[in-house]
Amino acid sequence: MPLKFTPVHDTTIRAHATRDYPNECCGFLVGKALVGSAEGDTMMITRVVPAANQRDDSPRNRFEIDPGELVKTDRAARAEGMGVIGFYHSHPDAPARPSEFDREHAWPGYCYVIVSVQSGQTAEMRNWLLRDDRVRFDEDEIAIRYETVI
Numbered sequence: 001m002p003l004k005f006t007p008v009h010d011t012t013i014r015a016h017a018t019r020d021y022p023n024e025c026c027g028f029l030v031g032k033a034l035v036g037s038a039e040g041d042t043m044m045i046t047r048v049v050p051a052a053n054q055r056d057d058s059p060r061n062r063f064e065i066d067p068g069e070l071v072k073t074d075r076a077a078r079a080e081g082m083g084v085i086g087f088y089h090s091h092p093d094a095p096a097r098p099s100e101f102d103r104e105h106a107w108p109g110y111c112y113v114i115v116s117v118q119s120g121q122t123a124e125m126r127n128w129l130l131r132d133d134r135v136r137f138d139e140d141e142i143a144i145r146y147e148t149v150i
C-alpha cells in the first residue's frame, strides 16, 4: 500500500536528517491503514516522531531504536486510534536503499522510509517493505498530500 503523508511530515523527516548529519537519524511513523478509501488503500501517516539513535559505535551507518521508546510511542498512538506503522531513517552520503543491516533488523508489515542525505542536503526519499520471508525489500510509493483524510 502506498504511504501517504503531508508536506509537514516530509519537512519534519528532512529537517531531522539534516540536523543529525553526518550521523543517521531515525524515528517513528504513526498512522493507520486506510482500506477502501476514496483514493484506494493507503497507509496514512498522521504523525512523525523523531527518536534518538541509540547506536554509539557506528552512528554514521547504523541506527537502533530503544525498544522502550517504541512501546511508549505505540501506546500513545493507540490512545489516538493509531499505531506505529513504520520507521524512518537517513542514509548519510548513501542512496536511499536498505542496507544488509537494515534487512536483518527489519520486520515485515512495517513501512521503512529512507532519506538520502548528500553533503548535508536531503535528496531522494523512498519507502520499503520487507517481504514476509525477509529475503528482500520491495519498494512502494510515497504520496505527499496536503490533506490528511482520516
Ligand SMILES: [Zn+2]
Pocket: 089, 090, 091, 097, 098, 099, 102, 114
Ligand atoms: Zn539504513
